[in-house]
Amino acid sequence: MAIRNRREKWLLRAASVPMALLALSCIYPVFFTVNNALKTNNGYILDRFGVVDAPSLENFFAAWTRSRLGEYLLNSVTVTAGAVALLLLTSSMAGFALAMLRFPYRRALFIVILASLMIPVQVVLVPFYRTMLALDLINTRIGLIIAYTAFFLPFCVYLMTAFYSRLPRELVEAARMDGASLLQIWWNVMLPMGKPALLTLGILNTLYCWNDVLISLLVLQKERTVMVGIAALRGEYTTNVPLLCAGIALAAAPIIAIYIFFQRQIVDGIAVGAVKG
Template identity: 50%
Template sequence: MSRTGWARWLVVVPMTLLALATIYPLIFTANVAMKTRREYILDRFSPAGVLHWENLATAWNSVGMARYVANSLVVVTSSVVLLLLIGSMAGFALSRLRFRGSGVIYLGCLAALFVPFQVIMVPLARIMGDAGLVDTYPGLVLVYVAQFLPFTVFLMTSYYRTIPPEIVDAARIDGNSVYGVYRRIMLPLGRPALLSVGILDALFCWNDVIISLLMMPSADHRTLMVGVTALRGQYSDDIPTFASGVLIAAVPVLAVYLFLQRQIADGVAAGSTKG
């Protein structure tokens, strides 16, 4: 075998094994979700003989997954809208407007990317509790915006810096104000980056557990991932029902990755563009 052939196999084999290791947990979960409790106890690894779709219905109705999904949709939608609005404005200002302290603000956003949430969670919980925002949708949305805004500003600033400055100068000569340039020029040109960053922010908020668990202690306000985590203790003796809840939570994320993987990759690559 030629050197090129060996090099190709050295890449294909590890990537195939990695893909199988990634896909197998999802297949195993789906298989368990289709079994009865007795079938799971007798043999958890064998394929399900009969598909028991009622497990999904039980997880959706009896366990309260529908309420958890609705809570997540409200919080994630509100958070992403605010993140894109504030992030696009800040990215435009930091990339195209010259004002005192702009460099310090940008470096502050970069520094905030390296601060783990666990470092600030205790003082944050006290502040939000004193403000009466614990166990409220606005409180969780504000925390999500504060947590993921540096990432959004960083990517939007990097993208806007790739736009030729002559476009902005021409718009200003035509009589547009700063807000007019943002609304008529930069916002339409930034749609690819906004789509990519919006998808990433939505995935971050949707998959979050620790922030939601800290800010939403009551069962009625739980988001989907926290609700799935709580199922493990509530249905520790009914693993198929628990697996059904996990499968329901995983399907939206899997669908986003399958249909929007190119936009996700573009969003990750946007921050590596040299401004």
């Protein structure tokens, strides 16, 4: 037993080295961004990787006003909230139907949804843009909400189907015997029981929608979102790196706070999709 305990201790110590390096590779970019955001442009040029000796918040105020981050932040909040709400509504209904109901071609439909996860976004950008033009949804927030819903819905349906498949089917049968309709079963039974998966999907979709640049750049070409607006801080020939770092820090701060606060729910929710119902 003593030899076994020693081996386990050495294995844990050996595994801690690459894990520490991985954690450092994730933490250092955040430190580098915040550290340089507190420098002046001259201070950055003289010492790019040194710790700031006279921190200043001037770059944060300049980034907020120069790149119109306040207006872009409102766009991001509106679009993200609308897309997440629509994704949760549609995916919970679809997951309930695919997991609990029996109808023709149910499995074939689920396979098609899974197959759509393998299609890269870049492959469908041209037909996607032409469709948005034909529907007159370019430069509209509702157009970006629909676009996010279309691109992120397959994963949400898969996760909700996997979660609902773990629940006993007798719940639906008992509710039907009591005279409840399918809509009442979904609202009063399945939706409350699916709160853990829905919370996880809400967090993940918030991360995806907030950090997206490609789809937002195609749809909102005038009223941009905050991540696209950060590009306005880059110069044509030279870039004020501390100013750019300040804008990146302001744009990423809300989403980092959400991730830190809900990190346990994110890990638990990802594990839901790995369980076979």
